[in-house]
Amino acid sequence: DIQMTQSPSSLSASVGDRVTISCRASQTISIYLSWYQQETGKAPKLLIYGASTLPSGVPARFTGSGSGTDFTLTISSLQPEDIATYYCQQSYSIPRTFGGGTKVEIK
Amino acid sequence: EVQLVESGGALVQPGGSLRLSCRGSGISFSGYFMNWVRQAPGMGPEWISYINPPGLGIHYADSVKGRFTISRDNAENSLFLQMSSLRAEDTAVYYCARSQGVYDYMDVWGKGTTVTVSS
Numbered sequence A: 001d002i003q004m005t006q007s008p009s010s011l012s013a014s015v016g017d018r019v020t021i022s023c024r025a026s027q028t029i030s031i032y033l034s035w036y037q038q039e040t041g042k043a044p045k046l047l048i049y050g051a052s053t054l055p056s057g058v059p060a061r062f063t064g065s066g067s068g069t070d071f072t073l074t075i076s077s078l079q080p081e082d083i084a085t086y087y088c089q090q091s092y093s094i095p096r097t098f099g100g101g102t103k104v105e106i107k
Numbered sequence B: 001e002v003q004l005v006e007s008g009g010a011l012v013q014p015g016g017s018l019r020l021s022c023r024g025s026g027i028s029f030s031g032y033f034m035n036w037v038r039q040a041p042g043m044g045p046e047w048i049s050y051i052n053p054p055g056l057g058i059h060y061a062d063s064v065k066g067r068f069t070i071s072r073d074n075a076e077n078s079l080f081l082q083m084s085s086l087r088a089e090d091t092a093v094y095y096c097a098r099s100q101g102v103y104d105y106m107d108v109w110g111k112g113t114t115v116t117v118s119s
Helices: none
Strands: A004-007 A012-014 A019-025 A032-037 A045-048 A060-067 A070-075 A084-090 A104-106 B002-007 B017-023 B033-039 B045-051 B058-059 B070-074 B078-083 B092-100 B105-109 B113-117
Touching: A004 A084, A004 B105, A019 A032, A019 A084, A019 A104, A032 A060, A032 B002, A032 B092, A045 A060, A045 B105, A084 B045, A084 B113, B002 B045, B002 B092, B002 B105, B017 B092, B017 B113, B033 B070, B033 B078, B033 B105, B045 B070, B058 B070
Parallel strands: A012 A104
Antiparallel strands: A004 A019, A019 A070, A032 A045, A032 A084, A060 A070, A084 A104, B002 B017, B017 B078, B033 B045, B033 B092, B045 B058, B070 B078, B092 B105, B092 B113
16 A cells, blocks of 8 residues: 655644645655645545646645655645645555645644 | 535444445536545544446455445435444544546545444
8 A cells, every 4th residue: 555644744834824745655656646625524625636736716825746756735825714634645546545634723 | 516415324333234325416426436535533534445437446445345335326326335344443424525537536525424333
């Protein structure tokens, strides 16, 4: 199974700050990488797919980058509504696997 | 509006069985892969199964293989998960999710249904 490792597990930042979350795969996954945002008590929401593509409706302050084994999710200017836990997930092979999550809080 | 709605979650004893359903509305259900993803309390999501559009291509996570069965009824826009030999560690919120595209991303999720396995 491909292991997905996220860092940090949590972070606290101020509104307007640039926030970066890392995700590392235990083997190469090309760009078969999605990011999801999960607010407390809600279902995950697709944020990025194909490592860097934003679905329609996702704010442009979210960007994804990377390929192979190392990926990054960046929030260019943190907003109060971005408070959530973020998960990466690989779709390169079965079983699909998620990272452990990064909880983002406002300082 | 594209929507998935799960049902069937309940409190069940260890060793028991349960059948979850997921009904789609506002989407062309039959053309998509469908997944079940669960999330135990305080944990991250865990993918457990998917089924291809015709219902013939199926995969399971090792944690549920041999105990859970995924199926679908495209005419009814419905997805199912038959769960048997339930264990305490199966306690979770169960989500159905549509996936699509070359990168098989899960773009539509239901709100989830809660399964609690306890005596």
